[in-house]
Amino acid sequence: MEPALNPYSPGSGLQPGFLAGRQAEIDAFDLLLVRTERSFSNRGMVLSGLRGVGKTVLLNRLRGLALHHDWLTIKIEGQPGEAGAAEARKTLARELQVASRRYIGRVGLEKFRQLLGTVTSFTAGFGVEGISLGVERDPARAGTGLIEIDLRDLIEDVSAAMRSIRKGFIIFIDEMQDLDEDLLSALVTCQHHAGQLELPFYIVGAGLPNLPARLAEVRSYAERLFDFRLIGTLAEADARESFTVPAKQVGAEYGSKALDILVDVTGRYPYFIQEFGSAMWEVAQASPFTEEDAQAAATIGLQRLDSGFFPSRWDRATPREREYLATMALDGDQGSSTGEIAQRLSAKATSLAPTRGQLIAKGLIYSSEYGKVAFTVPGMADFIKRQHHEI
Ligand SMILES: Nc1ncnc2c1ncn2[C@@H]1O[C@H](COP(=O)(O)OP(=O)(O)O)[C@@H](O)[C@H]1O
Ligand SMILES: [Mg+2]
Structure with a gap:
């Protein structure tokens, strides 16, 4: 067939020609927008599932809906490690500058003066220079350099401004399981806080199947803050x-x-x-x-x-990590007990912890429940078995 007309889009985050089977999530999100605009309260949303099931494209679709409703939205992505933690804060600040600047033209400066002062203060605190929003930073808001406090000020002021025009503010977060603990717990606390103050602020996150557990780990009340949706095969x-x-x-x-x-x-x-x-x-x-x-x-x-x-x-794994993966492959796609892997490798579970940690950081496996690990993509176990001679 004519290559230029190929209607399929294999890749990461590439919108498919037809987004099949996600209407329930889209409807739930649409309801969140409409209810909020009518001053009803809501929960944020968390999409979780393996790699390649379509979390990123769904997240982007939801963001598109929010933008269509004229909401203020930003999107950040979790990355493992210290560099990832710094990057997530910078992106947060930068995206806020851009999004709020875009908004000034529409609603006028007066309604947004406080919002802009707080955003300016927040961005300065996280070392992001950049576009001037035309307003002095508000030294009393979001200027401590402590993420928990500054984020709270920021979200309060941004969502209060949005409430005054009957819209809301959403932070979309992809690969949310990779956010560092400080930022993750600050965000969850803010979601909780916003709910209590009836502020139109939501976190809509996507991540691996261990994301709900990670959220509950940082704040036990997280399980009541979000509408959790499992995204799987169609x-x-x-x-x-x-x-x-x-x-x-x-x-x-x-x-x-x-x-x-x-x-x-x-x-x-x-x-x-x-x-x-x-x-x-x-x-x-x-x-x-x-x-x-x-x-x-x-x-x-x-x-x-x-x-x-x-x-x-596979190529991203070191020989030692490959040995670990090959041992996991014996259990297929449903996951392995870390104790059993240690036994098979005649090692102590604790001595394998660094290897396991590296594999998690590389996004190849995730901890599916306590004492268990599983592959992040379906079919990986079979692939390793097909290739086992190369280990
Ligand atoms: N609902 C869907 N129907 C058909 N194809 C989809 C759907 N969701 C995602 N895809 C396709 O699957 C691939 C992976 O999507 P992506 O959003 O990157 O997954 P994830 O973020 O879960 O790893 C892309 O090629 C995308 O076009
Ligand atoms: Mg993705």
């Missing part, structure tokens, strides 16, 4: 549509056998759907796509995953 009908709808938009169709084969081989996992759909587009000579086309696409899709998606993770 339902059968939605998986079919995510193949057929984008194809139809450019005038192509699947034969029913062809569609069965591809839905099956992807396990209804969104990233694989895009990868195999794209391979289908490349191999098919004409529409409707046939069973043979689908078989060829399945082979090519899998080869592509085996030469890109999986090795890009």
Whole structure:
């Protein structure tokens, strides 16, 4: 088929031609916007799931809805380590400058004077220079350099300003499980505080399946602050549509056998759907796509995953870490007990902790529950077994 018309978008955070099966989350978010504008209270939202299920694209879609409603929004991304912690604070400050500046033109300076003074003070405190907002910093607000206090001032003043025009303020956070403890707990505390003051402020976060547990760890009341949504593989009908709808938009169709084969081989996992759909587009000579086309696409899709998606993770691991991963692979995708891994490697669980920590920091595994670890992408265990001779 014509390469320029390929309607599939394999990748990270790339909007799919058709965002299938996420209407419930979109509706819930829409309700949050509408209810807030009518002064009803709400909870923030947390999306959690493995890599490649579509959390980032959903988060971006939700942000699009909020912008459409003229809300003030910013987006930050968690990154592990000390550099990541500094970066998250800088991005927070920088994004606030940009977002509030964009807003002045619309609502006029008077209503936003306090907001701008506080944002200026907050950004100075975190070492971000940059665009002037045309207002002196307010030395009494958000100027201590202590994240917990400054963030609280900031969120109070920004959301109070937004409330005066019946809108709200949202911080979208991707890879939220990687935020450092200080920032994470400051954010959760602010969400709690805003709820009590009936301020229209929300955190909408996305992260790995351990994110809800991390939130509960930093603040035990976190479990009541958010609407938690598990984002996973698509339902059968939605998986079919995510193949057929984008194809139809450019005038192509699947034969029913062809569609069965591809839905099956992807396990209804969104990233694989895009990868195999794209391979289908490349191999098919004409529409409707046939069973043979689908078989060829399945082979090519899998080869592509085996030469890109999986090795890009495997290659990041050191020999010692690979040994750990290979030991985990024996348990498949559902996860392994850290004690059992230690036993298999004839080592003490504590002596393996640094290796495990490195693998978590590299985003290859996550701690799915206490004493357990699992791969962050589906199919990794099988890949390692297929490649075990290379360990
Ligand atoms: N609901 C969906 N329907 C079809 N494809 C999707 C859907 N959500 C995501 N995708 C595709 O899956 C891939 C991974 O999406 P991404 O948002 O980066 O996942 P995550 O953030 O969970 O790792 C992208 O190629 C994207 O186009
Ligand atoms: Mg993502």
